[in-house]
Amino acid sequence: MATILNWTYDENNRYHRWFRTTVIAITSLVCFVFAWWDVSLLLNSTAIPTPLETWNALVDLVVNGDSVTGGRTVWAYIGSSLKTFLLGFLLALVVAVPLGLVIGYSKTIREFANPVIEVMRPIAPIAWAPIFILAINYTVGPILVVFIGIFFPVLTNVVFGVQKIDPNLMDAARTMGASPVQVFYKVMVPSAVPYLMNGIKVGLGVGWMCIVAAELYAPQLGGIGYYLSTMATNGLWPNAFAAIVIIAILGIVTTGLAEYVHKIITRRMGMSNV
Amino acid sequence: MSEIEEGVRTGSAVESENFIPSSEIKEGEDQIHIRNLSKTYVTEDSETVVLEDFSLDIRKGELISIVGPSGCGKTTILRMLAGLVQPTSGKILIGDRECTAPGSDRGMVFQDFALFPWRSVRKNVEFGLEIAGMPKEQRRERADKYLKIVGLEKFADHRIHELSGGMKQRVALARALVTNPDVILMDEPFGALDAQTRNLMQAGLLKILDKTDQTIIFITHSVDEAVFLSDRIVILTKRPAKIKEVVEIDWPRPRDRASPEFTALRKRILEELEKENVLD
Ligand SMILES: Nc1ncnc2c1ncn2[C@@H]1O[C@H](COP(=O)(O)OP(=O)(O)O)[C@@H](O)[C@H]1O
Ligand SMILES: [Mg+2]
Numbered sequence: 001m002a003t004i005l006n007w008t009y010d011e012n013n014r015y016h017r018w019f020r021t022t023v024i025a026i027t028s029l030v031c032f033v034f035a036w037w038d039v040s041l042l043l044n045s046t047a048i049p050t051p052l053e054t055w056n057a058l059v060d061l062v063v064n065g066d067s068v069t070g071g072r073t074v075w076a077y078i079g080s081s082l083k084t085f086l087l088g089f090l091l092a093l094v095v096a097v098p099l100g101l102v103i104g105y106s107k108t109i110r111e112f113a114n115p116v117i118e119v120m121r122p123i124a125p126i127a128w129a130p131i132f133i134l135a136i137n138y139t140v141g142p143i144l145v146v147f148i149g150i151f152f153p154v155l156t157n158v159v160f161g162v163q164k165i166d167p168n169l170m171d172a173a174r175t176m177g178a179s180p181v182q183v184f185y186k187v188m189v190p191s192a193v194p195y196l197m198n199g200i201k202v203g204l205g206v207g208w209m210c211i212v213a214a215e216l217y218a219p220q221l222g223g224i225g226y227y228l229s230t231m232a233t234n235g236l237w238p239n240a241f242a243a244i245v246i247i248a249i250l251g252i253v254t255t256g257l258a259e260y261v262h263k264i265i266t267r268r269m270g271m272s273n274v
Numbered sequence: 275m276s277e278i279e280e281g282v283r284t285g286s287a288v289e290s291e292n293f294i295p296s297s298e299i300k301e302g303e304d305q306i307h308i309r310n311l312s313k314t315y316v317t318e319d320s321e322t323v324v325l326e327d328f329s330l331d332i333r334k335g336e337l338i339s340i341v342g343p344s345g346c347g348k349t350t351i352l353r354m355l356a357g358l359v360q361p362t363s364g365k366i367l368i369g370d371r372e373c374t375a376p377g378s379d380r381g382m383v384f385q386d387f388a389l390f391p392w393r394s395v396r397k398n399v400e401f402g403l404e405i406a407g408m409p410k411e412q413r414r415e416r417a418d419k420y421l422k423i424v425g426l427e428k429f430a431d432h433r434i435h436e437l438s439g440g441m442k443q444r445v446a447l448a449r450a451l452v453t454n455p456d457v458i459l460m461d462e463p464f465g466a467l468d469a470q471t472r473n474l475m476q477a478g479l480l481k482i483l484d485k486t487d488q489t490i491i492f493i494t495h496s497v498d499e500a501v502f503l504s505d506r507i508v509i510l511t512k513r514p515a516k517i518k519e520v521v522e523i524d525w526p527r528p529r530d531r532a533s534p535e536f537t538a539l540r541k542r543i544l545e546e547l548e549k550e551n552v553l554d
Binding site: 193 | 401
């Protein structure tokens with residue numbers, strides 16, 4: 001790259017690489033904000049506030065809380081969403097991991113489970129929201145929507161991971177006297193962990209999309225998605241956009257965190273090449 | 275690499291407090307009987323006859339090499355000895371017991387090492403002991419002893435991906451030796467290593483095995499390696515594998531690769547093998 005004031009970009013220097021990525025990312029975001037600004041000025045519609053109006057609404061929301069409907073802080077909204085999200089996530093892990101291991105392990109179980117999985121998987125998780133919320137209730141419903149969103153990526157990745165295991169490793173374990181059960185939890189389970197982490201990474205992204213949508217159907221929960229829909233229906237567009245910004249930031253933080261954990265675990269397990 | 279040398283010298287002997295070999299067969303007597311073994315792999319669109327009526331007796335304590343054209347069925351023979359693959363017909367007797375499943379009387383060293391990447395070097399070596407239910411402290415002590423024998427005691431806490439190819443193969447060897455099996459099966463164990471490391475590993479292996487009465491069945495595609503290591507060399511024909519010749523070598527070790535008889539024997543075996551490699 002170019003030489004700027006005696007400074008030459010060095011591909012082998014991690015700080016240089018990091019600096020380069022950061023500069024490009026910031027430039028990208030700045031361009032995005034300007035494009036948004038242009039669009040909102042061009043359309044001149046109240047439904048698309050300018051970034052500045054959005055920023056002001058965001059600051060107001062963070063500093064003063066929800067001054068429109070009264071009383072609640074932004075943290076209350078976020079906390080409520082995170083709680084639903086976390087419960088859905090944990091439920092998905094508890095169900096998908098053992099199921100994925102078993103489906104990956106046994107051909108018969110796989111053949112039995114596959115038709116059901118293939119029927120269920122293409123259904124958008126959000127489609128379940130009204131059904132779950134009406135059929136069960138508004139607390140459990142959104143949790144189940146998040147559950148569905150995270151469940152399938154985790155399940156398919158674990159199944160894939162178990163099938164990708166180096167057969168030599170299982171043979172090695174067998175020659176050292178390992179029983180089928182020992183082969184399962186001493187070889188197959190650890191081999192599948194990097195794939196599980198990958199499934200979690202994908203699942204968190206999908207789950208985060210689900211939570212907001214699910215909350216639109218469950219106003220009683222009072223999550224950030226509920227705030228978004230209230231503001232939008234009342235025509236308070238800057239506030240609605242402020243909510244969108246918060247949702248985006250939380251989404252980035254969640255997947256970034258997952259990516260970080262994925263990296264640490266695969267490196268610790270000496271399996272970063274997966 | 276003085277580590278091997280040092281490790282071999284310090285690792286007094288390969289003892290067996292916990293794993294007493296079960297057989298009463300004396301050194302030099304026939305221990306493994308491969309009887310009329312046949313194997314046909316059946317897949318959806320083909321049938322491959324790998325072995326047909328293959329018989330061989332293997333003596334206790336010997337190092338027997340199997341050489342043959344690539345794809346002739348060497349690995350298949352070894353995997354049947356390990357109990358990982360079932361023969362189509364015929365049987366394998368170890369002592370007077372029929373071999374049908376993997377067992378702690380046989381250890382195996384794989385060509386691509388087959389080490390567990392998520393375990394440390396020590397934990398890899400401990401695997402078989404863990405399966406045998408040995409208590410933690412004892413396991414650790416024993417694993418460390420074998421790591422010392424292969425000269426890797428300094429690397430006990432390392433991860434597998436931090437090791438070189440030669441070091442990985444030494445971990446695999448320690449892992450196979452640690453449970454003190456009667457028989458060690460090695461499938462082209464040094465095939466993935468560079469020539470220099472390979473020679474060091476061969477010398478190291480001989481020193482380690484000098485102290486034990488284990489039977490080694492050693493597959494290699496290197497005739498040089500076979501002549502350097504073996505008490506006997508079994509030369510196989512192309513698939514379906516038959517025994518073309520069994521060569522006895524009673525020269526003392528370590529053998530001199532440059533000696534006339536070494537080069538002459540190597541040349542003769544190579545010529546035998548080349549006849550098998552002719553495409554027809
Ligand atoms: N699991 C299997 N299924 C089908 N064919 C196999 C299988 N394993 C090996 N073969 C075939 O059997 C033949 C002998 O294989 P192998 O024992 O690995 O030979 P070698 O070790 O002497 O190179 C090869 O032609 C190989 O393709
Ligand atoms: Mg082979």
